[in-house]
Amino acid sequence: MINKQCPSVAEAVADIPDGATVMVGGFGASGSPVELLHALIDHGARDLTVINNNTGNGEVGLAALIGNGQVRKMICSFPRSSQSKVFPELYRAGRIELEVVPQGTLAERIRAAGAGIPAFYTPTAVGTVLAEGKESREFDGREYLMERWLKADFALIKCETADPLGNLTFNKTGRNFSPLMCMAATTTIVQATHLVARGNINPEHIVTPGIFVDRVVEVPDPVHEDILIAEGRRYA
């Protein structure tokens, strides 16, 4: 019987090596896999390239991973946050690299990687500084930029409900990039707020099929970045 369940967040992230490319689900604090991120801080892998829409909040979760000096490069659409100074300070000090990608292009690059499509054309960013150095081509009289797929070695994902096969459902806008990242990473690691027995999720309601998921670890009552920040907490 296939069982992708992993006993702890520590074991789930234990084989992430230095230099890995890691996708992190979440949009701001919504859907952020905080427990997996904290386990990655404890694990200590360094020189990481991290893909997320943002750069974390406060000094917890992704911001804490960055603040701990484990991230060499961020690939994101919106690296500013009203709630975090961690990334801006490192960036201005020249201690972290940044690749800014328009949000839809970021999503589509990840989706393309999961779908086995090495490149695609989009009008997004035509005529802007983000088009510099990119191949362009005209289709039906309009200019488009070629964008490459974006793959990762690992994805860290938070979901609402999972079964041992890795079938997943999400909670509201906590879904965001996560289903795409599950498809695009070689190894997808999921923290589930609820882990239920096989057959206990209606097949019509499953958002991410388990074929895209490698490890599931149950994290009941997960912490939320906004609550941690309101309590003045930091993770280090």
Added chain:
Amino acid sequence: MSHGWTREQMAARAAHDIPDGAYVNLGIGIPELVTQFVPEGREFIYHTENGMLGMGPPPTEDERDLDLMNAGKKYVTELPGAVYFHHADSFSMIRGGHIDVCVLGTMQVAENGDIANWSTGAPDAIPAVGGAMDLVQGVEKIYVITQHTTKTGEPKLVGRCSYPLTGAGVVSRIFTDLAVVDVTPDGFQVVELAPGVDFDEVQQKTGAPIRPPA
């Protein structure tokens, strides 16, 4: 006597130009006020880039779900008929031309429809584009709500944008505190003047030639 439109009146004027049944994406700032001024008898369905159609107003403390946010990372609610989806579907709605109207704030708009609203290009600025470049390319009608000038009196409607572009030739209509202005193949065209505003003032505060209302 009143002179010009307030932020709320600018939002109401923009709402007036959005048709019943439109799928609408609102930027941060004054555009968010559009939800308060939906004309009687019309329904707009609000899209947020982070994966939702049918977004409702901010929650009470009891209603709040920590995962339910809008693209500005503010807590929101779901209206009956709301739906959630992942980011690739969300941006397929944008890039595939399915969102009818997008209302954005801006730093500058040029007479050729170029818009600059994501970066000042300053050397120490941290570039942060979000979904702005996708929205301006993918949504058919790009409306802009903005003060006519900056706080220091510089025109925001200009001949050519000096800030880095978000998109080239994409803006349809501009709602300012002084006027409603269309971007036409021949440049800026005043559609309507705000109460107490005369055309000479609009012309003087615009950084490019502008034509009076027909």
